[in-house]
Amino acid sequence: MPKIVECIPNFSEGRNPATIQALLAAVESIPGIRLLDRTSDPDHHRSVLTFAGDPDAVLEAAFHAIQIATQLIDLRRHTGVHPRIGATDVVPFVPLQGVTMEDCIQLARRLGKRVGGELNIPVFLYEQAAGHPNRTRLEAIRQGGLSGLETRMAADRNWQPDFGPSRLHERAGAIVIGARQPLIAFNVNLKTADLTIAKTIAQTIRQSNGGLPCVKAIGVPLASRGMVQISMNLTDYRVTSMDTAFHTIQTEAAKAGVEIAESELIGLVPQAALNQAAATLLHLGRFDPTQILETRLAGAHAAQPDPGSEPTLSEFLRTVSAATPTPAGGAVAALAGALAASLGTMGARIGKQTEPEQSLNSLSQRLADLMRDDCEAYEAVSRARRLPVDHADRPLFLATALEKATEVPLKIAELACEAGHIITTVRAVLSQAVQSDATVGIILAIAATEAGLHTAKTNVKLQRNQQVNADQIQRIAKIANSLEELKGLCYTPPPST
Incomplete structure (x- = not known):
């Protein structure tokens, strides 16, 4: 069984097609890498790439993309509604097949050491790879933005980077690298330009404020579309599903007299999450995922059990x-x-x-x-x-x-x-x-x-x-x-x- 790791780097560039294409080319230049998805947004001024492959190839592709981002993106001139601390803002590794979370943790450490040493960018490890309890959550590292991180790095020895110099890179800032389970980046756009409404709803639904468990949310303006957005990360869709998050926002928006314009996915989503949402939306009783035609056909053609499946x-x-x-x-x-x-x-x-x-x-x-x-x-x-x-x-x-x-x-x-x-x-x-x-x-x-x-x-x-x-x-x-x-x-x- 081949070993497959997924990598989802986020870059602080969503407007310059030439820079985005250079990032894509850097990833695709590595043999054995499959580019699965790319999402770019001018308001967020951010691009999210999703690719997968052999662990060593994935590490090499991630490093090449970070190298290109460091050359082409100047954070000093960056303006966008999404929080960020780096030209390459965050790079998570996710185990997909034949690899463990520990394998991904070691990938994060290897990449961090290389980025810190060769590119002179301070690297902070997060999530499962975090070397310090205060840095497990991405939002904790981003607190106060780039200036807040710079202040903590200068004043608190507990905020020295895991790799690289103890000062920000002049153009590229810093970078967060880690290992985590899959999450769903799910946004809901409202038919209003009132940012206060979006921020209030985000504050109401996010877990840190006592809202929906396993939900991170912020309210941001989408100037190019004349509306506002609740931008979310669902860190465990089995706990809070996409439909639960959507309908909660819909309810809160209705209280403010606002309708939902649309929702959108950033990157990829597990099939099980869509199955779950469809079953709930249609009020399907006793829904079984094997009722999906393609799933049943795949099972019928499987010659033997997947060696990476759960043990009996x-x-x-x-x-x-x-x-x-x-x-x-x-x-x-x-x-x-x-x-x-x-x-x-x-x-x-x-x-x-x-x-x-x-x-x-x-x-x-x-x-x-x-x-x-x-x-x-x-x-x-x-x-x-x-x-x-x-x-x-x-x-x-x-x-x-x-x-x-x-x-x-x-x-x-x-x-x-x-x-x-x-x-x-x-x-x-x-x-x-x-x-x-x-x-x-x-x-x-x-x-x-x-x-x-x-x-x-x-x-x-x-x-x-x-x-x-x-x-x-x-x-x-x-x-x-x-x-x-x-x-x-x-x-x-x-x-x-």
């Missing part, structure tokens, strides 16, 4: 029982939580409870993903511990890895407990026969929550960052309280139906 239950059990450190307790806890949520989904479908069904189905998928995340978190701690004791970055890498190793089981516990509480509401309207299955789901949710809390309590004791330690201990206490409530609900007989 038997394969997973064999890997758990092997004499290896992963997968282990965390992954098993996540599986128990996913099974609990799936049982709850079954009950909700039988009871025709649409909202709980959607919530539990999403929780099941998220818990299943945490099985993988738990293994990756353990491996990150192991890598940090293998560094020489006198390695300058060892304390930072170890603290960051331990934070993740505590965060994953905490999230498992939170989601499993949430699933258990939802199942208790579903169970109340089911027949006695199905109530028994729902109760099994609640028991599994309790077990998954307790297991996640046990691992989190163990790992948090190793964390030396006092702020992180305090935050995680507070979350542990909150989950523990919710767990006790769930236990009481579990063994309280539901009313007869």
